[in-house]
Amino acid sequence: MSTTMILSETYTLPNGVEIPKIGLGTWMIEDDKVADTVKAAVELGYRHIDTAQAYQNxxxxxxxxxSAGIPREELFVTSKLDAGIKSFGEAKAAIDASLETMGLNYIDLMIIHSPQPWQNFGDEDRFFEGNLAAWKALEEAYDRGRLKAIGVSNFQKEDLQNLIDNASVKPMLNQILAHIANTPFDLIDFIRTNDMVAEAYSPVGHGEILKRRDIQSMSKKYGVSVPQLAIRYLLQLGLLPLPKTANPDHMKMNSEVAFQITDEDMETLKNVEKIQDYGEHSVFPVYGGKI
Known part of the structure; x- marks a missing residue:
C-alpha cells in the first residue's frame, strides 16, 4: 500500500462527512512559517490539516x-474554539473570526478545545452550562453551512454526556491525548459507543515515548521508527492520529505506515508501563497529570 493511499483513506463522521485517517498537527508552528508547512504536507499527499485559535497560526x-494548488474541497481543515470561550456570543464571534482570519468560506471541523478554560483544567467545575452555550454557537454555524462538522477536544465522559443529553446536534468527534504508554481505553470505548470518531493528538507523547527502550525495541522488530510504530498503533485501534511536524522528511516518514502490528504485539503495546511524567512539557495542562 502506498503512502498516498493511506493519506487518502477516511473515517466517516456521524453526519456522513469523511475525515482523512491521518492529519497534520500544527501546534507550535509559527504563523509566518506554517503556510509553507501546509503546502509541503499537501504535496506529500496529506489532506487533513489541524490548527486552533490558541495556536495563533x-x-x-x-x-x-x-495556495496549496488543489481544490479547497479536497482538503479537510480543523480548527478549535479557544478553551476560555464559554458563552454563546463569544463563541459565535470567535467562529466568524476564525473563518475571516483563515480566509475560508467554511471550516470542515470546528471543535471546543477543552471543556474547561486552561487555567481551570482538571478542576471539579466542568463548565456544563458554558459548554452548552459554546456548543449552541457551533450548532448554529453548522446549520448555516459555515462548519461541515462539529466536535470537541479533551472532553471526559461526563463532559460528553452533557452534550449528548442536552444538545440538538450530538458531538461527532473527540480529540484526546492518546498514544502508546497512555491510551485511555475506557474513554475511547465511550466515544465509540456514542458514534463519535476518536482523534489522537501527541501520538509520540510529545517526544517522551522516543526515550523508551521497550518501545524502541518493538519498532526495530518491524524495521520502522518509533513514530511510525506509534502512528500504526493508533490506526489499528481505530483512532485518527495527528502527528505534528514542520519537517517534510518527518511528514513523509509519518505517512509510511502500511505495515501491520501483530495482535500479540498490539496487546504488549497496550500494556506497556504508562508515562507518568512528561518532563518539561508537564507545564501544559494536558500533560500535567490532571486528566
Whole structure:
C-alpha cells in the first residue's frame, strides 16, 4: 500500500462527512512559517490539516490551504474554539473570526478545545452550562453551512454526556491525548459507543515515548521508527492520529505506515508501563497529570 493511499483513506463522521485517517498537527508552528508547512504536507499527499485559535497560526494555515494548488474541497481543515470561550456570543464571534482570519468560506471541523478554560483544567467545575452555550454557537454555524462538522477536544465522559443529553446536534468527534504508554481505553470505548470518531493528538507523547527502550525495541522488530510504530498503533485501534511536524522528511516518514502490528504485539503495546511524567512539557495542562 502506498503512502498516498493511506493519506487518502477516511473515517466517516456521524453526519456522513469523511475525515482523512491521518492529519497534520500544527501546534507550535509559527504563523509566518506554517503556510509553507501546509503546502509541503499537501504535496506529500496529506489532506487533513489541524490548527486552533490558541495556536495563533490560523492565518498562515488558511494561506497554505488557499495556495496549496488543489481544490479547497479536497482538503479537510480543523480548527478549535479557544478553551476560555464559554458563552454563546463569544463563541459565535470567535467562529466568524476564525473563518475571516483563515480566509475560508467554511471550516470542515470546528471543535471546543477543552471543556474547561486552561487555567481551570482538571478542576471539579466542568463548565456544563458554558459548554452548552459554546456548543449552541457551533450548532448554529453548522446549520448555516459555515462548519461541515462539529466536535470537541479533551472532553471526559461526563463532559460528553452533557452534550449528548442536552444538545440538538450530538458531538461527532473527540480529540484526546492518546498514544502508546497512555491510551485511555475506557474513554475511547465511550466515544465509540456514542458514534463519535476518536482523534489522537501527541501520538509520540510529545517526544517522551522516543526515550523508551521497550518501545524502541518493538519498532526495530518491524524495521520502522518509533513514530511510525506509534502512528500504526493508533490506526489499528481505530483512532485518527495527528502527528505534528514542520519537517517534510518527518511528514513523509509519518505517512509510511502500511505495515501491520501483530495482535500479540498490539496487546504488549497496550500494556506497556504508562508515562507518568512528561518532563518539561508537564507545564501544559494536558500533560500535567490532571486528566
Amino acid at each position: 490560523e492565518r498562515g494555515v488558511g494561506e497554505g490551504v488557499r
